Amino acid sequence: MTSMQTSKPTLNPALRPFWTTRARNKVLYGGRSSSKSWDAAGFAIFLADHYPLRFLCTRQIQNKIEESVYALLKIQINRFGLRHRFRILDNKIINRHTGAEFIFYGLWRHIEEIKSLESVDVLWNEEAHAITEAQWEILEPTIRKEGSECWFIFNPRLVTDYVWRNFVIDPPPNTLVRKINYEENPFLSSTMKDVINAAKTRDPETFEHVYLGVPRTDDDNAVIKLSWVEAAIDAHKKLGFEPSGRKRLGFDVADSGADKCANVYRYGSIVYWADEWKAKEDELMKSCNRTYNAALERGAEIVYDSIGVGAGSGSKFEEINADRKAADPWRSTAVQYTKFNAGEGVHEPDEVYQPGILNKDFFANLKAQTWWLVAERFRNTYNAVKNGEKFDVDQMISIDSDCPLLEKLKYELSTPHRDFDKNGRVMVESKKDLAKRDVPSPNIADAFIMSFAPTDTSVDVWRILGSQ
Known part of the structure; x- marks a missing residue:
């Protein structure tokens, strides 16, 4: 026995x-x-x-x-x-x-x-x-x-x-x-x-x-719920709308350790493409060239992360545009670019966000404002797909099912938690706080968010060069 x-x-x-x-x-x-x-x-x-x-x-x-x-x-x-x-x-x-x-x-x-x-x-x-x-x-x-x-x-x-x-x-x-x-x-x-x-x-x-051990789809603390992102996959096909508007390429620049660079391309309300790669700090020009070529291929403008090592990206893009112009004075194309500083003050601070609440009183910074605006697009899309509600195309968002790195993108978008500053304004969980949860930097999601940032694109660089 x-x-x-x-x-x-x-x-x-x-x-x-x-x-x-x-x-x-x-x-x-x-x-x-x-x-x-x-x-x-x-x-x-x-x-x-x-x-x-x-x-x-x-x-x-x-x-x-x-x-x-x-x-x-x-x-x-x-x-x-x-x-x-x-x-x-x-x-x-x-x-x-x-x-x-x-x-x-x-x-x-x-x-x-x-x-x-x-x-x-x-x-x-x-x-x-x-x-x-x-x-x-x-x-x-x-x-x-x-x-x-x-x-x-x-x-x-x-x-x-x-x-x-x-x-x-x-x-x-x-x-x-x-x-x-x-x-x-x-x-x-x-x-x-x-x-x-x-x-x-x-x-x-x-x-x-x-x-019954069924995991929940949504984290109640997340800024963007996974169920919203899931509903947005091929939403343009489900709801029957075409891409129209700006073509933008978000560029998240790696700044340390295991961090990676990332690109996300969107045409109007539809995201079609994503890329991610490992780059050293001394390889900024190489990463900028990679991003520039991706934008040029798609006829897109670039919105880049201007914090840390990314601060020099604007001068690199200017240099690339100038080199192309010098090589061919009759060249008719140049890539536009603008910076995105997540910690910067909100866009249009004195505009009303909700009845009785101004942008500057609701959002702690530009990062929070951009994440919230993208979250609203995702929520609207969920309600349109699941409940048949009606929204303008520019109030919704779609991710093409052929978009590279789709599963990783879905996970990263639905991971950051909402937070609040000492004055009660909304914030998005910082990379430092994500690291405390052992969550890697959401590089692709950050590039995604940047591509929808409510910022004014810089002056048309081609016109500047053409006037010289």
Whole structure:
């Protein structure tokens, strides 16, 4: 008889194939009351009682040991009658006979310490929905022992979450994904069944999210909701409007580290093209040439980020125009360009934004104003596509489904949160604050926003050169 064979029910039989199948990544997700963490703890105790394994148990925030799976493991040890085989210490649990141990870390404060850990057999990520891309870049190579496994246990939160996108929607090789909900939990009490049934009747949408593990599409804190962006894909085809108006190319200039340059091209209300590339600070001319050629090819004007390293872009574009003019005095084309300074004061500050509220009283800066105006276009488009409401074309927005980097663009547009300054005016989450959430700089989204900026294009450079 093994130590798991007791007179009490132990693990969920429905999950036995999941636990006994070897895989580098094991992803177990679903709604509340589905026995996910309970079962993971039970199987971990079984393994620890038979093999000399080292378990690294993590969660995003862990201010004290009781916030980890430590308490759950203790409960399972007692349920299986194994208290005499384990030493339960203040900060770890050790099997007296196999030497297996459980150690506990909070990722947010201790991710750098985890890099130095050795000989981890199982990484158990509890509440794994919160893991960021930057954290995973540290965790994955840390779990390097032959045959080691990474467990992801979580209730889905948002479709934009890193773990959802990269381990459920598009999992890497050798990944086992299993969804489980309360219907498969043989240990669910009748009291909890009544609670769940009441929730289903009271609020079906919340019930699906909480108890059926359906991730939410929209982050309520986001300036632009993902559902709005989704509705705008090919909206010009759905609603039957053609491109008309200005052709603009937004240019986000990389200024540090892992940051990248980006271009987004729009013709009127329709976005057709995006590009992103890595460039060093001393390669500004190279990036400006790339942007210039993209604008020239499309007959577009350029709106460029004038903060930081991008401040010199205007002089580079002027230089390129001058060189082209010198090479061919009869050349009839030159690319127009204008700067975009996100921290600058709002456009038309004394104009009314809402009844009784001026632009300067509602928006903290030009960045906030531009994001809000684009968000309004997206919301209008959503209401036109989903609800049949009517709007002028210049009050809507469409993204062609053939636009490169579309999935990344959708994610970046719906990621920044709204914020407020000390005077109550709206702001958009800064790159510094995004970094605190381990969210990379939304380069393509910034270029997208710039292409719709309410700024006055600079004087026609060709006319200036032509008059010389």
